[in-house]
Structures are given as structure tokens and as C-alpha cells.
Amino acid sequence: xxxxxxxxFQYAFAFFAxxxxxxxxxxxxxxxxxxxxxxxxxxxxxxxxxxxxIVPGITANAWQVLGGGALIASFKRIWTLLLACCVGVWLxxxxxxxxxxxxLTIGLGVLLxxxxxxxxxxxxxxxxxxxxxxxxxxxxxxxGLAAGMTxxxxxxxVPYLQALGLTRDALVQAMGLLFLTASFAIALAFxxxxxxxARLAVSSVLSTIPALSGYYLGExxxxxxxxxxxxxxLLFSLLLLGLYIxxxxxx
Numbered sequence: 001x002x003x004x005x006x007x008x009f010q011y012a013f014a015f016f017a018x019x020x021x022x023x024x025x026x027x028x029x030x031x032x033x034x035x036x037x038x039x040x041x042x043x044x045x046x047x048x049x050x051x052x053x054i055v056p057g058i059t060a061n062a063w064q065v066l067g068g069g070a071l072i073a074s075f076k077r078i079w080t081l082l083l084a085c086c087v088g089v090w091l092x093x094x095x096x097x098x099x100x101x102x103x104l105t106i107g108l109g110v111l112l113x114x115x116x117x118x119x120x121x122x123x124x125x126x127x128x129x130x131x132x133x134x135x136x137x138x139x140x141x142x143x144g145l146a147a148g149m150t151x152x153x154x155x156x157x158v159p160y161l162q163a164l165g166l167t168r169d170a171l172v173q174a175m176g177l178l179f180l181t182a183s184f185a186i187a188l189a190f191x192x193x194x195x196x197x198a199r200l201a202v203s204s205v206l207s208t209i210p211a212l213s214g215y216y217l218g219e220x221x222x223x224x225x226x227x228x229x230x231x232x233x234l235l236f237s238l239l240l241l242g243l244y245i246x247x248x249x250x251x
Contacts (some may be wrong), residue, residue, distance in 0.1 A: 004048060004203045012088050013043050015210045015244060022211040026218020028231045031238070032211065033057050033179070038112050038241045042248065046101045046108065047195050050151035050186065051169060055204040056211040064176035070167075075172045078161070080133075082177060084140030085147070085157070092148020093189035099111035099149070099175040106249045108150040113191070113242030115154045116235045125163040132164065140175060148189060153182040 006014065021036030033053055040049035065071065075082075096104060097222050128135045143157035190196035196204075 001077060001201050002199060004052075004139075004199045006044065010043050014040060014052065014207070015073065018052075019208050019210040019214040022056075022060070022214025022216075023218040023221070024234055025215075027222050027225065028219075028234060030220075031234055032060055032215070032227065033116065034112055034152065034154065035234075035241075036111050036211070038238065038245060041105055041108055041151075041245060044167050046105045046150070047190075048095060048200065050096075051190055051196050051200040052204050052207050053151065054187045054190070055201075056208045058187070059208050060211065060215065061176045061180040061183060062134040065173060065180055068169045072176055074166075074170050077164070077170075078136060078168070078174055078177065081140035081143075081157070082181045083162075084137040085144035085181055088141040088144020088146075089148040089182060089185035090144075090189050091192050092145040093186065093195065094152075095145075096147050100137075102249050104149050107146075108152055109240070109242045109245030109249070110153050111150055111152040112245070113222060114241050115152070115158070116239035116242060118159060120232070120235050120239070124197050125159055127163050129161075135160070136164055143178065143240050144185065147182040147186060151186070151248055153179055169230040178205070189207070210245070 017036045017039035020039070021032040021034075024030075024035050025032035033056075036056070037049055037053055040052060040241065044052075139156055139160040143153060143155070143160075146155060148154035157178050158175060161171060164171075164174075166174060187196065
């Protein structure tokens with residue numbers, strides 16, 4: 001069999017999770033991986049959920065990176081963060097191989113809930129200023145470590161990037177670079193550590209179909225729904241999903 005072995009229900013739920021993640025990203029520009037990964041982790045093992053999202057993550061974020069106009073400037077600003085992220089992913093994937101995946105799934109729930117709470121509260125984070133030269137690698141490594149262990153690549157990287165004072169377009173592109181780098185690093189680390197075989201790779205490629213279908217529909221929905229209200233509903237849902245993952249794996 002060329003695809004990863006899942007039950008019909010798991011396949012149907014995975015299709016729904018990937019489609020919904022794409023729909024959310026197409027509507028508000030964020031949240032595809034968080035939503036899809038959070039939902040997938042409730043029905044399949046965490047390493048499988050992370051692997052399934054590798055190719056959809058690369059595809060969606062490559063689109064985001066190439067769609068901006070500040071690629072070179074953004075890369076020059078955060079290249080040390082990106083490099084450290086790759087190292088962190090490598091270490092995190094090594095922990096995923098030997099650790100209790102139930103505990104790491106709880107960690108995913110905590111990260112999703114933390115991100116949702118942060119985005120809802122939108123606290124003002126002071127700029128690192130002259131400390132950026134040494135803080136960028138630290139935050140990059142921490143972000144990569146979390147991504148390698150749980151698949152979540154938003155905390156603490158996104159709040160740190162928002163604190164840099166980038167323009168809106170540069171910030172969107174910098175986040176896209178971070179997510180794209182993490183996705184590539186996860187693919188390489190998972191393959192080297194035996195977490196990504198041929199069946200999972202093919203399944204991940206096919207996962208782009210529901211994800212991009214949702215993304216296309218989301219772009220249509222964006223024109224009809226108030227984005228701010230939809231974003232709040234998304235974040236509250238993500239917060240509840242994170243809590244559910246934590247509770248489900250601790251009881």
C-alpha cells in the first residue's frame with residue numbers, strides 16, 4: 001500500500017482537518033497548520049500528524065513567501081533565527097523519537113492554547129533593539145525545538161518577530177520564511193530519524209489537495225465575512241482545541 005495505514009474514519013477526519021485548515025488560512029491568512037495539526041493529533045499519533053502536514057506546510061508557506069516583495073530584506077534580518085530554527089528542529093525531532101508522545105501531544109495542546117491566548121490578548125512586547133543580535137538565535141532555536149517535538153512552529157517565534165517592528169508586509173514574509181524553514185527542516189530531520197517513510201511522504205503530498213482546496217474556498221469566503229470577527233472565532237476555537245488536547249491526554 002502506497003499510503004499510510006489509517007482507518008476510513010481517520011482518512012475522512014484527516015481530509016476534513018486539512019480542508020478546514022486551508023479554509024482558515026485562505027480566509028484570515030493564518031492558522032492552517034495550527035488548526036489541522038491540532039485536529040489531526042486527536043485521531044492519529046503525533047508524529048504521523050506532523051508528517052502529513054509537511055508538504056501542505058511547504059506549499060502554503062512558499063506561496064506566502066514568494067507573494068511578498070521584501071524577501072531579501074526579510075532574510076537578511078532574520079537569517080540567524082532561521083539557522084538556529086533548523087538546529088532546534090533537529091534536536092526536537094530527536095526528542096520526539098525517544099519521548100512519550102502523549103506528553104508531547106500535551107505540549108502541543110499547551111502551545112496551541114498559548115498562541116490563541118496571546119493572539120486574543122495581543123500584548124505589547126518590547127522590541128529587543130540592540131539585543132536582537134543574540135536574541136534571534138535563541139528564539140529561533142526555541143521555536144525549532146518546539147516544532148521538532150510537537151509540529152507547532154508559532155511559539156515563541158511569531159511573538160518575537162512581531163516585536164521587531166517590521167512593516168506589515170515584511171512581517172508576513174518573515175513569518176512565512178520561519179514556517180517554510182521549519183517545514184523543510186522537519187522533513188529532513190524526520191527522514192533522517194526514520195519518522196518519514198515513503199508511505200507517509202506520498203500521503204503528505206496528497207494532503208495538499210484538501211488543504212489547497214480549502215485555501216481556494218477561503219479566499220472566496222474572505223470577501224463575504226468580517227475578517228476580524230472570523231479571526232476571533234478562530235482563536236477561541238483554537239484555545240478550546242488546545243485545552244481539549246491537554247485534558248484528553250491527561251485523563
